[in-house]
Amino acid sequence: MSTMTRPIATTRSATGIPTGKLAVWWVIGSEIVIFGGLLASYVMFRLGHPEWAEYASHTNTWFGGANTFVLLTSSLFAVLAHHAAEHGDGKKAAKWLLGTCAGGLVFLCIKAVEWTGEIQHGYTITANGFWSFYYTAAGIHALHVIAGCIIMLIIANQARKGEELHRVELIGIYWHFVDIVWIFLFPLLYIAK
Amino acid sequence: MAEHQDHAEHHGQSHYVKIWAVLLVLLILSILGPILAPHMEFGFLKAWMITLMTAFGIAIVKAYLVAANFMHLNIEKRYITYLLTTMLMLMLLFFAGVSPDVMKHKGQNWENVAAEAEVERALKAEAAAAAHGEHPGNEH
Numbered sequence: 009m010s011t012m013t014r015p016i017a018t019t020r021s022a023t024g025i026p027t028g029k030l031a032v033w034w035v036i037g038s039e040i041v042i043f044g045g046l047l048a049s050y051v052m053f054r055l056g057h058p059e060w061a062e063y064a065s066h067t068n069t070w071f072g073g074a075n076t077f078v079l080l081t082s083s084l085f086a087v088l089a090h091h092a093a094e095h096g097d098g099k100k101a102a103k104w105l106l107g108t109c110a111g112g113l114v115f116l117c118i119k120a121v122e123w124t125g126e127i128q129h130g131y132t133i134t135a136n137g138f139w140s141f142y143y144t145a146a147g148i149h150a151l152h153v154i155a156g157c158i159i160m161l162i163i164a165n166q167a168r169k170g171e172e173l174h175r176v177e178l179i180g181i182y183w184h185f186v187d188i189v190w191i192f193l194f195p196l197l198y199i200a201k
Numbered sequence: 202m203a204e205h206q207d208h209a210e211h212h213g214q215s216h217y218v219k220i221w222a223v224l225l226v227l228l229i230l231s232i233l234g235p236i237l238a239p240h241m242e243f244g245f246l247k248a249w250m251i252t253l254m255t256a257f258g259i260a261i262v263k264a265y266l267v268a269a270n271f272m273h274l275n276i277e278k279r280y281i282t283y284l285l286t287t288m289l290m291l292m293l294l295f296f297a298g299v300s301p302d303v304m305k306h307k308g309q310n311w312e313n314v315a316a317e318a319e320v321e322r323a324l325k326a327e328a329a330a331a332a333h334g335e336h337p338g339n340e341h
Binding site: 024036038069073 | 296299
């Protein structure tokens with residue numbers, strides 16, 4: 009096993025969870041507070057300001073729905089990459105990871121088209137409180153998609169060579185979390201009108 | 202690691218595809234919910250309740266399906282579930298502490314004059330714009 013050559017910190021574990029995986033879970037734990045705080049603030053303002061319902065009615069459910077479909081599908085690809093890595097098939101894992109990454113790119117393209125139209129209609133980040141939350145929440149989420157894609161490309165390149173296959177699962181866990189954040193952003197920003 | 206390998210044998214690729222298919226059905230339901238809600242009002246069941254249930258109820262189910270099956274939380278050590286639950290509790294604590302100040306615009310000894318004025322101004326502007334058949338969402 010290649011674990012013999014790893015630093016001691018990556019081979020011992022008080023929790024019984026591999027160190028890298030534990031680290032990813034802690035990242036997600038802190039992300040819950042970041043996104044949770046933002047979304048909880050949005051809910052408070054939305055409930056306290058009846059006039060926001062009209063502002064929210066201008067978001068396009070079909071763009072949001074299409075992006076939900078894209079992210080759910082990319083999550084499937086990520087878990088299939090994990091499945092392949094678990095069976096030692098690095099090449100297949102790399103292919104699924106590239107598919108996941110492509111999903112991230114399609115998501116960002118749809119978002120770019122959506123935002124361009126909204127900004128042209130005057131719905132900018134300074135238009136009112138609703139649009140400030142809209143661009144901040146979806147923008148921070150989009151940054152997570154971009155970061156995930158970059159990390160995924162690096163891991164896919166390693167997996168292709170059969171190296172560090174356990175990392176395929178780690179980026180997958182992160183990607184599913186980004187998917188879950190969108191699962192909540194979708195009803196909050198697009199459906200509840 | 203052994204439990205992980207057992208899991209991989211029980212849960213083949215088709216299991217993940219099935220979960221994905223269920224997620225897509227739930228997505229379609231969450232989009233149709235608010236569209237069909239006004240036609241489904243029945244007794245005490247109002248349209249906004251149906252919208253809330255289909256939007257947020259389904260979101261919670263979807264998040265659970267992804268966390269349990271794709272992130273494998275169902276076979277992960279309990280430590281992780283406790284970690285994530287603690288973070289969610291912190292979020293609720295934040296909401297409970299701050300929301301009274303944000304959601305209410307006046308109390309016994311205080312009044313948020315600016316928020317009240319903004320609600321009044323914006324609702325008037327929306328009513329005026331609706332009368333003219335315009336979209337008021339982009340006023341500054």
